[in-house]
Amino acid sequence: MADKYVLRVTAGPSYDLSTHQLVNVNSSTPTTISSDLISASLNVRIQNHHRSVPPTAPRTSPYFEQEPHKSNNDQYSIAFKFKLHAPERDESHRNEIGEAEDDEGEEIEEDDDIGVKGGDLQFGNDFDHPIRDRLPPGFGAAMRIVKWWVDPGLEGDPYADTPYLYGVGLSSFNAVHVGPGVEDDPKKGGIWVEEGGDEKWRIERGVPREGRERMKWGLKGENLERWVWEYGREYAVDFYNPYIDFGEFALRLPGFGLGIMRYWDGQGLSNKVKRLHQLRYVLRNKKTKQVYLVVLFTLHLKGDVNEDGSLKPAAIEALKKRSGALEGEQGAPLADDVEIREDGEDSKNGKVNEDKMVEEARKKLEGAKVEADEDVD
Template sequence: MADKYIIRVTAGSSYDLDEHVQVPVNTSTPVQLSSEHMDVELNVRVQNYKGLPRDSPHTSPYFDHEPHAYNKDQYSIAFRFTPKRPSPSASSSDSDDPPSSSSSSAEDEQPKGISGHDLQFGNDFDHPIRTRLPPGFGTAMNIVKWWIDPGLEGDAYADEPYLYGPALSSFNAIHAGPGEHDDAKGGLWFAEGGDEEGMAVREQVGAPADAKARMKWALKGDSKDRWVWEYGRTYGVDFYNPYVDFGEFALRLPGFHLPIIKYWDGQALRPGSNDHPKRSHQLRYVLRNRSTGHVYLVVLFTLYLKDDVNEDGSLKPAALQATAKASGGQGRKGEPVDAPEGEEKTDDFDEDKALDEARRKLSSVELGGETNGDDVD
């Protein structure tokens, strides 16, 4: 089934696909995005990439460097961003009254940036997927939350499903500063830490210099209280792992393997049935503000039927219509799903075996630059 599709990656400062640009996967040139809330430079790398644009490299030198070579990481979403201070409210700007001591005091109390509680990164959908979740989905979520990112919160059964974590604990690397751009490393490259000023800020709030320690530290409420993503300061972040194989369209958690294409975007494809393959499937990663609802960055991975893509890589009208429909919350509701042919049904899924395999294998995987042992809370 996977050979019927081709992948395309786009990014924008909102969910609006009309404002998205195509991402040149595995090239060192970052995509630049800007909105009233944030400036962003983005690189996306995917191992064994076979998607659009058609001349895209199949890999990136990024994966030859540590810790990615050791981890066998399969993809990376790396970007540097600069939050912008919100514009003054219309009521304040329209006032003819001279500044008073109280107004000056209020200005001093204005937030200096986005709270560590509020900046979130994760996945969401704008339509229900609860009736199309695969066998063992709950086990997969336990593996992710217990051993990979304990800060994740979400509801896969909601009308608008989501899975978000605080950016402070979700990103594998956080660099308080612009980081570096190195063609030999695949473009944007961010080591845990920061520039001289950024390191001073990290030390002031008690953020560990080590990635794994910072991720654990960030799970505490008082840590998120102290950390602020400051307006006007540039940060570099990198999100990567070995678990999602976009080359083969598969999820490969230890103890849990799933061909994504059979469930991508909540649509189970049943080989041998009378169902026609869905023309497009989407998975989106979102950087957002929990309190305000502002969306800063959307990275969208979309699968298209190869027949819907022209030789030059442009999309045929049918593909554009399918993408618009998939993004419009028009997923089918209330339909039960059987396990696809060749897949185990939920009743046969061995949860204990899957969890034991996950414990064994994840103990040696580097999630943030050092071995992830059993001391992860």
Template sequence: MADKYVLRVTAGPTYDLATHKEVPVNAPDLVRVSTDHMDVDVTVRIRNYKGLPRNSPAVSPYFTHEPHAANNDQYSIAFRFTPKDPAKTKTAGAGAGISGADLQFGNDFDHPIRDRLPPGFSYAMKIVKWWIDPGLDGDPYADNPYLFGPALSSCNTIHVGPAVFDDEKGGLWVEEGASDADAKGWRQDVGAPSDPKARMKWALQEQSKEDWVWEYGRTYAVDFFNAYIDFSEFALRLPGYAVPIMKYWDGQGLRKKRSHQLRYVLRNRTTKDVYLVILFTLYLKEDVNEDGTLKPEAARAYTSEAHTPAASIEREAAITPEEDAKAPDFDGEAAMEEARKHLAEVELGGKKEEEGKGAAAVADGDID
């Protein structure tokens, strides 16, 4: 079924596709998204890419460098951004900005997906929260589902400053750290560890999210990557859990829609301001012209304000582990045990993780 569709990645300031620009996947070029709230430069890399624009590189040099080669990372969303003072003053003042708790990165949908979630999804979420992102919060079973985490703990690397641009590494290259002495001192004053995994763990603490403020006028760069979503085969592969996602994409049967969408959103938890929306959209190949442009019926997809999420996503709620009633043959406990065995063997910093502990496990105990 995957061979009937082609992937296109776009970025813009709203959920409306009409406001978006096409992202040249695996090219070093950055796409600028600018609003009254923030200036953002974004790049996307996907291993074994086969989508639009036509003749896009199949892979980026990014994936040949560590840690991405060893991790077998499948995709990366990297961006640098400068928050703007909403009061539009010339100087924001020391410490003025977006709190570490409020700047969120994640996914949301404008319609229910609970009836189309894959078998064993509740176990998949346990694995994700246990190993990948303990800070993730949301409600995938709501009428307007969402899964968000603080960018401070969700992003794999965070750089205070614009980071570097290196063609040999695929363009924007974000390493944990800071660009200059001032930025390095800023990180040290906040108390953020210099190691990315230590910083992700540190960022789960409430005090850390209070201490870290994304300051107006200061530039930051982040990279979000992992080995778990394979966009070339449209598959989700977690330790102990794997599923083809084509028939679950965007919570719709593929015969019902001409396009299907997964979106990543950078937003403010408190104000609900949206800063950046990155859309991964699948189109029927028959709806794409030879030059890579979309035919009118496909171009109209997701260009209505009706796709703005309803107010219900504003309600923050814990992920509710519901029974996978549609999957009586799915052995969730076996999946969790397989995940534990896999994760117990993963080496980080030359030292094996203690069995039952995730890489970013909360300092005071396991993630249930």
């Protein structure tokens, strides 16, 4: 079934697809995105990208031959340089003692005029409709593994009417560079981000030098108060991992494997939305709900996409009708793509022992976690 699809990646400053542009995956040339709230340049890399749009796009990037990505067996990367812009303030919104207020009457704190607090800049996935009836067997175990091993700072509700799973940027981004200095290096696949930047600024706030240590540091509330993503200041970040295989459309966690084609957003619904399978990454402000950047991975039937990567009229029309078509429709999950490794469970009929799955993952990763914690401490 996967051979019928191509993967098209777009990015823009909002959910509105009219603001998006095609991202040339594995190209070393960044995609530029701008709005009143952000200026950004972006590279997306996918290993084994053999269903690319356009078809002439490289199947891989030299990025994956560099360390630590080669040793990590990383499968994808979303890297971007950006500057946040201060939102326009309505000066008429002041209380009786002259303190500025937002549109909802909440006091604007001093840091809010400088930038976005560390705990408020989030990065993660969301959907604009329910997916709870299409989540596969073992999904709960997968979430427990992700929160324990990948990012303990994740928060969300995949069973809500508008599901979401966001992490605090400081604990989710694998590499963060403060200030200018990050170059676009074609030999490394474009935007190449290493932990660091303005050392004086980081030392003043007690930010660890190593990325893994900074991610752990970013889980604590008092540390998040020290960090402000300042308006007008340049940052560069990289988000990557070995767990989503876009080449084979699979989620691979220790002790748990899942072919995601049958569960990707839209699968199992009526034919009129079957062409729409999407995964959305969002950079947003938790406090104000403002969206800064959206990166959208969409599977399309091959016949819906032109050679240059543009969509044919039928696909464009399907995108326009997507929200209406999804409303009130639900699809039952199909379990035959689930593979539970090493725990002996037969998942063909959705019979999975989630506690056993998590225990298998812990056995695999416990030694590595202890070693990692010792390095951080």
